[in-house]
Amino acid sequence: MTDTKITLPESEIPTHFYNLAADLPTPLEPPLHPGTRLPIGPEDLAPIFPMGLIRQEVSLDREIEIPGEVRDIYRLYRPSPVFRARALEELLDTPAHIYYKSEHVSPVGSHKLNTAIMQAYMNKQEGVRRLATETGAGQWGSALACACKLMGMECMVYMVRVSYDMKPYRRIMMKTYGAEVVASPSDLTAAGRAILAEDPETPGSLGIAISEAVEDAAKREDTKYSLGSVLNHVLLHQTIIGQEARKQMEIAGEYPDVIIGCHGGGSNFAGIAFPFLTDKISGRRKNLRAIAVEPAACPSLTAGKREYDFGDVAGTTPLLMMHTLGHKFIPAPVHAGGLRYHGSAPLVSHVLALGLIEAEAYHQGEVFESAVKFAHCEGTIPAPESAHAIHSAMVHALRARESGESKVILFNLSGHGYFDMASYEKFLSGAMARND
Amino acid sequence: MTDTKITLPESEIPTHFYNLAADLPTPLEPPLHPGTRLPIGPEDLAPIFPMGLIRQEVSLDREIEIPGEVRDIYRLYRPSPVFRARALEELLDTPAHIYYKSEHVSPVGSHKLNTAIMQAYMNKQEGVRRLATETGAGQWGSALACACKLMGMECMVYMVRVSYDMKPYRRIMMKTYGAEVVASPSDLTAAGRAILAEDPETPGSLGIAISEAVEDAAKREDTKYSLGSVLNHVLLHQTIIGQEARKQMEIAGEYPDVIIGCHGGGSNFAGIAFPFLTDKISGRRKNLRAIAVEPAACPSLTAGKREYDFGDVAGTTPLLMMHTLGHKFIPAPVHAGGLRYHGSAPLVSHVLALGLIEAEAYHQGEVFESAVKFAHCEGTIPAPESAHAIHSAMVHALRARESGESKVILFNLSGHGYFDMASYEKFLSGAMARND
Numbered sequence: 069m070t071d072t073k074i075t076l077p078e079s080e081i082p083t084h085f086y087n088l089a090a091d092l093p094t095p096l097e098p099p100l101h102p103g104t105r106l107p108i109g110p111e112d113l114a115p116i117f118p119m120g121l122i123r124q125e126v127s128l129d130r131e132i133e134i135p136g137e138v139r140d141i142y143r144l145y146r147p148s149p150v151f152r153a154r155a156l157e158e159l160l161d162t163p164a165h166i167y168y169k170s171e172h173v174s175p176v177g178s179h180k181l182n183t184a185i186m187q188a189y190m191n192k193q194e195g196v197r198r199l200a201t202e203t204g205a206g207q208w209g210s211a212l213a214c215a216c217k218l219m220g221m222e223c224m225v226y227m228v229r230v231s232y233d234m235k236p237y238r239r240i241m242m243k244t245y246g247a248e249v250v251a252s253p254s255d256l257t258a259a260g261r262a263i264l265a266e267d268p269e270t271p272g273s274l275g276i277a278i279s280e281a282v283e284d285a286a287k288r289e290d291t292k293y294s295l296g297s298v299l300n301h302v303l304l305h306q307t308i309i310g311q312e313a314r315k316q317m318e319i320a321g322e323y324p325d326v327i328i329g330c331h332g333g334g335s336n337f338a339g340i341a342f343p344f345l346t347d348k349i350s351g352r353r354k355n356l357r358a359i360a361v362e363p364a365a366c367p368s369l370t371a372g373k374r375e376y377d378f379g380d381v382a383g384t385t386p387l388l389m390m391h392t393l394g395h396k397f398i399p400a401p402v403h404a405g406g407l408r409y410h411g412s413a414p415l416v417s418h419v420l421a422l423g424l425i426e427a428e429a430y431h432q433g434e435v436f437e438s439a440v441k442f443a444h445c446e447g448t449i450p451a452p453e454s455a456h457a458i459h460s461a462m463v464h465a466l467r468a469r470e471s472g473e474s475k476v477i478l479f480n481l482s483g484h485g486y487f488d489m490a491s492y493e494k495f496l497s498g499a500m501a502r503n504d
Numbered sequence: 505m506t507d508t509k510i511t512l513p514e515s516e517i518p519t520h521f522y523n524l525a526a527d528l529p530t531p532l533e534p535p536l537h538p539g540t541r542l543p544i545g546p547e548d549l550a551p552i553f554p555m556g557l558i559r560q561e562v563s564l565d566r567e568i569e570i571p572g573e574v575r576d577i578y579r580l581y582r583p584s585p586v587f588r589a590r591a592l593e594e595l596l597d598t599p600a601h602i603y604y605k606s607e608h609v610s611p612v613g614s615h616k617l618n619t620a621i622m623q624a625y626m627n628k629q630e631g632v633r634r635l636a637t638e639t640g641a642g643q644w645g646s647a648l649a650c651a652c653k654l655m656g657m658e659c660m661v662y663m664v665r666v667s668y669d670m671k672p673y674r675r676i677m678m679k680t681y682g683a684e685v686v687a688s689p690s691d692l693t694a695a696g697r698a699i700l701a702e703d704p705e706t707p708g709s710l711g712i713a714i715s716e717a718v719e720d721a722a723k724r725e726d727t728k729y730s731l732g733s734v735l736n737h738v739l740l741h742q743t744i745i746g747q748e749a750r751k752q753m754e755i756a757g758e759y760p761d762v763i764i765g766c767h768g769g770g771s772n773f774a775g776i777a778f779p780f781l782t783d784k785i786s787g788r789r790k791n792l793r794a795i796a797v798e799p800a801a802c803p804s805l806t807a808g809k810r811e812y813d814f815g816d817v818a819g820t821t822p823l824l825m826m827h828t829l830g831h832k833f834i835p836a837p838v839h840a841g842g843l844r845y846h847g848s849a850p851l852v853s854h855v856l857a858l859g860l861i862e863a864e865a866y867h868q869g870e871v872f873e874s875a876v877k878f879a880h881c882e883g884t885i886p887a888p889e890s891a892h893a894i895h896s897a898m899v900h901a902l903r904a905r906e907s908g909e910s911k912v913i914l915f916n917l918s919g920h921g922y923f924d925m926a927s928y929e930k931f932l933s934g935a936m937a938r939n940d
Contacts, residue, residue: 069572069576069579071515071579072514072576072579072580073514075511078507079507136505140505140508143505143507143508143509144882144883145883151580155654173609175882175883175884176883177922181883214883217880218591218880218881218883236926236929237922237925237926240926240928240929241885241922241925241928243928243929243932244876244885244925244928244932245879245880246880443653443680443681444653444654444681444682445654446580446611447580447581447610447612447617447650447654448611449611486613486673486922489672489676489677489680490672490676492676492677492679492680493672493676493679496679496680
């Protein structure tokens with residue numbers, strides 16, 4: 069039997085991030101100021117982001133160097149393996165070859181740590197001692213908490229109250245990494261106090277938590293704000309995933325026909341897909357399909373409009389040109405908490421509008437059904453978010469069986485499901501319909 | 505910077521288990537029949553174990569081949585990396601070099617899967633369709649559930665009621681792998697019904713759950729019993745850990761002065777230590793120190809007597825010659841559930857009595873303190889069991905600093921702590937004293 073895992077030595081950790089913006093046939097529309105509706109400049113973002121990251125946000129350089137100190141910390145879990153899912157292929161009786169990149173091997177259990185480490189480093193370089201952020205289900209909060217501790221910085225996490233109360237384990241994880249974690253809305257910010265005054269029993273929302281974290285960063289000299297998806301620089305940092313995967317697929321002697329990633333804010337999909345997408349743009353791989361997969365309950369790419377919209381519910385962030393369901397859209401409480409975002413990354417929206425990528429949406433019942441099949445074959449229990457990519461990969465593998473084509477499918481396993489057992493229980497107990 | 509991880513290709517997955525029994529200066533005392541107190545023979549074990557495993561249990565062959573099908577499943581997560589803990593060395597300001605073998609990378613999060621896969625395979629070879637076992641905290645139950653599913657077999661887990669109620673996530677994990685899980689005592693067995701008749705509200709115990717699983721296996725033609733530690737064949741299967749680590753330390757150009765593993769039933773310690781211990785027995789490495797670390801609340805090696813004792817509370821298993829606190833001993837409810845066993849592996853007890861290994865005991869408060877420091881340096885949050893090994897490694901690294909000696913320390917990180925966040929919360933909230 070040939071190897072199940074395709075591994076790379078630490079010397080193959082990428083030295084540069086790949087910046088898709090440099091290869092776009094038409095440029096990205098700029099973000100607009102929420103008040104003036106004019107394009108914003110670096111100075112508008114300076115109160116909450118360090119200049120190094122703002123420069124990356126607007127850069128058109130094709131390659132952006134990864135600092136040695138960041139690469140050294142990546143050594144804790146990178147390069148991550150690419151697996152050939154032979155047992156899954158057998159189960160599906162498909163001629164397709166199924167590969168998955170395994171970002172769940174990071175210490176916090178997801179790809180989020182890739183950008184968290186880079187963001188912490190870039191802030192530290194400019195004398196920032198403390199980062200503030202928001203978190204819903206807790207994936208991003210625990211990644212930033214871990215990165216800050218590894219980098220010797222402080223971390224402040226505003227965690228949506230309903231998650232704070234219902235998902236205590238992610239909260240404890242962040243505290244184990246030394247972060248301060250408060251339920252949002254909190255009485256630490258004017259934004260939080262205003263909401264609490266109106267409704268002391270509010271469950272909170274990601275939009276409110278963003279407002280609190282931004283306010284925290286804006287008012288403290290030693291603190292900046294950090295975001296886990298959507299923005300260009302965040303997607304940029306995740307391209308190490310796809311760059312490694314390119315080398316690994318080369319070792320396997322294959323090139324993917326279909327590349328699949330789940331899609332919430334866009335960073336996981338971009339991470340695996342963008343470093344391959346350059347081949348489609350250049351015409352070297354015209355038939356490459358890159359597919360972003362979202363929950364049917366929050367279909368920003370498949371059912372949203374592409375227009376300028378706010379990143380938060382309150383309408384205080386810059387306006388971004390993106391596929392959106394409207395910033396007031398409240399998605400149903402599906403279990404893939406990381407995919408419940410009304411908008412999408414401007415870069416992902418842009419390449420979707422250009423026809424360079426595709427989007428699919430699935431119901432959580434069918435997604436969990438595929439997640440359990442995957443666990444039975446591969447051992448790893450996937451995060452509900454990642455299970456969207458798994459389900460799509462299985463759909464395409466079955467289509468390959470029907471058509472008799474030997475497709476090569478690569479998807480991103482963005483995280484494990486060890487913190488999502490309550491969702492699996494709901495599925496296993498039959499409380500989740502296939503079309504739920 | 506040199507590499508953080510020392511990895512091996514899949515071709516270096518060991519081809520044979522290493523059997524320490526072949527190298528012992530004096531032979532192991534045989535297990536005795538609980539009724540006659542005479543040495544038991546293979547036929548006594550045949551109702552509950554397959555002959556292949558019984559032969560391994562008593563084998564004196566130095567090497568026992570690992571079947572190709574088992575090695576192929578090991579490819580899902582093996583060889584596991586050895587990490588150099590540079591950040592921890594820096595924190596401790598020690599001249600010691602600290603390495604750890606990372607068994608937490610298995611899909612179920614611990615080393616238990618190594619023997620689970622092998623046991624499932626050996627049973628399947630003899631036509632067994634279903635395995636029954638007990639589990640306390642759930643580490644072993646989830647490993648066997650996963651192994652059975654990967655091997656296409658059924659799995660029945662009797663889970664101690666108090667864990668079943670208090671630790672639902674491990675239970676759901678087992679169910680996700682398709683296992684049947686019942687709270688023990690259950691009404692499915694005579695043993696369970698007898699206990700329930702006496703006390704319908706009983707929290708259960710590992711001893712009761714063992715009785716139920718053994719009864720289940722004994723009465724069903726298609727079912728055998730499976731144990732996750734203590735017995736010779738279980739320790740044998742874990743020696744792939746130490747064999748890989750030997751090769752990895754060779755690559756690092758170092759040989760450990762001190763090898764450390766936590767100790768409950770003994771399989772994790774034996775797995776890392778036995779393949780090195782042969783060098784001490786042969787005289788090639790006379791000064792090698794191998795240290796088994798246990799909780800102060802359950803000090804079978806450091807405070808127990810070495811004598812024939814039962815493996816279970818009810819006194820129904822064969823008598824084993826081992827360090828024991830007495831089979832009626834009920835350890836305090838420390839958070840390292842996997843280390844709460846009154847006895848120890850006969851092989852570990854034997855080499856301790858021969859002075860070939862040492863034992864240490866620590867309080868859980870100091871152990872958690874070290875666990876959090878480890879997470880801050882290395883990112884990974886360890887299982888409370890594994891944290892005992894971490895704490896000992898830190899103690900020995902600090903001693904090296906005092907003495908100015910450049911010791912090489914290798915410990916086994918047997919599992920991650922993603923399912924143990926409630927224990928971390930107790931520690932972080934100050935509810936656990938340092939000498940608790």
